[in-house]
Amino acid sequence: xxxxxxxxxxxxxxxxxxxxxxxxxxxTAVRWTGWSLAAATWVSGALFGLYILLFFGGAAAHGALDRxxxxxxxxxxxxxxAATAGIGFHFLAGGLLLILGxxxxxxxxxxxxxxxxxxLGRLYVLSAGIAGAGGLTxxxxxxxxxxxxxxxxFGLYGALVVxxxxxxxxxARARRLETHRAWAIRLFALVVGSWLYRxxxxxxxxxxxxxxxxxxxHGLFDHVMTFFFYLPNLAVAELFIxxxxxxxxxxxxxxxxxxxxxxxxxxxxxxxxFTANYWGPGMVSGITGAPL
Numbered sequence: 001x002x003x004x005x006x007x008x009x010x011x012x013x014x015x016x017x018x019x020x021x022x023x024x025x026x027x028t029a030v031r032w033t034g035w036s037l038a039a040a041t042w043v044s045g046a047l048f049g050l051y052i053l054l055f056f057g058g059a060a061a062h063g064a065l066d067r068x069x070x071x072x073x074x075x076x077x078x079x080x081x082a083a084t085a086g087i088g089f090h091f092l093a094g095g096l097l098l099i100l101g102x103x104x105x106x107x108x109x110x111x112x113x114x115x116x117x118x119x120l121g122r123l124y125v126l127s128a129g130i131a132g133a134g135g136l137t138x139x140x141x142x143x144x145x146x147x148x149x150x151x152x153x154f155g156l157y158g159a160l161v162v163x164x165x166x167x168x169x170x171x172a173r174a175r176r177l178e179t180h181r182a183w184a185i186r187l188f189a190l191v192v193g194s195w196l197y198r199x200x201x202x203x204x205x206x207x208x209x210x211x212x213x214x215x216x217x218h219g220l221f222d223h224v225m226t227f228f229f230y231l232p233n234l235a236v237a238e239l240f241i242x243x244x245x246x247x248x249x250x251x252x253x254x255x256x257x258x259x260x261x262x263x264x265x266x267x268x269x270x271x272x273x274f275t276a277n278y279w280g281p282g283m284v285s286g287i288t289g290a291p292l
Contacts, residue, residue: 044195044268045098048279057092060088128187129165135158145217146223147218150217186238188237190233193233194229
């Protein structure tokens with residue numbers, strides 16, 4: 001965005017605040033439940049981001065890239081430097097996205113330090129592009145453990161991340177700020193997909209066991225998850241975008257509140273389980289170099 005866009009952001013935020021004064025209680029409820037989910041997601045995503053940076057970065061620092069396979073088989077294929085580099089950049093950029101992303105959605109920061117919002121946005125878009133390109137490089141160079149179905153689903157995910165990042169940036173540069181924010185929300189919904197992929201597996205294992213899952217990721221649940229970890233996120237993002245704008249029926253707004261509250265409860269439950277059993281031990285393991 002241009003330097004003069006700071007005033008445009010301030011004007012848009014003031015308009016949103018003025019509109020909020022006349023909003024119905026349902027619109028206010030949508031806003032607060034949305035931010036509750038965003039806050040829970042930020043805490044959980046930040047923990048996962050730290051796990052990625054400390055475990056995978058720590059393994060690399062200790063010269064033990066083969067330890068990446070402790071998290072998921074074939075993440076460090078032998079004699080495939082392009083695949084290793086691609087997934088390495090994917091992890092690094094993805095960790096930054098999870099930690100920094102929610103900051104961009106906080107209106108108070110946009111209003112107080114718009115220049116910071118602008119430059120962090122550029123870093124965020126660049127990181128999204130690197131994460132998407134790194135993941136696609138890994139798939140093209142090595143494939144995935146789940147075969148063609150997983151490669152297709154993950155490849156589509158990477159392409160959507162890169163596309164959302166580019167479109168969000170283009171609308172920001174053109175000062176179409178409401179459209180830019182909508183695409184920024186979609187981008188954030190996609191970015192948390194890599195985190196949700198692990199969360200949803202953990203929740204499934206806790207509730208159902210390992211039905212539909214195989215060690216080679218060729219089970220029915222594995223195939224569903226290849227697409228489920230990001231497509232529903234986009235649906236929730238669209239529901240939030242339309243509800244926060246004040247459009248839509250009261251039933252739509254009430255439904256949005258219920259979905260957002262349910263998602264928040266899921267995030268809190270799964271984060272507690274994952275931090276205690278996987279992310280916490282993984283962070284310690286990455287720092288110390290000890291096996292999981």
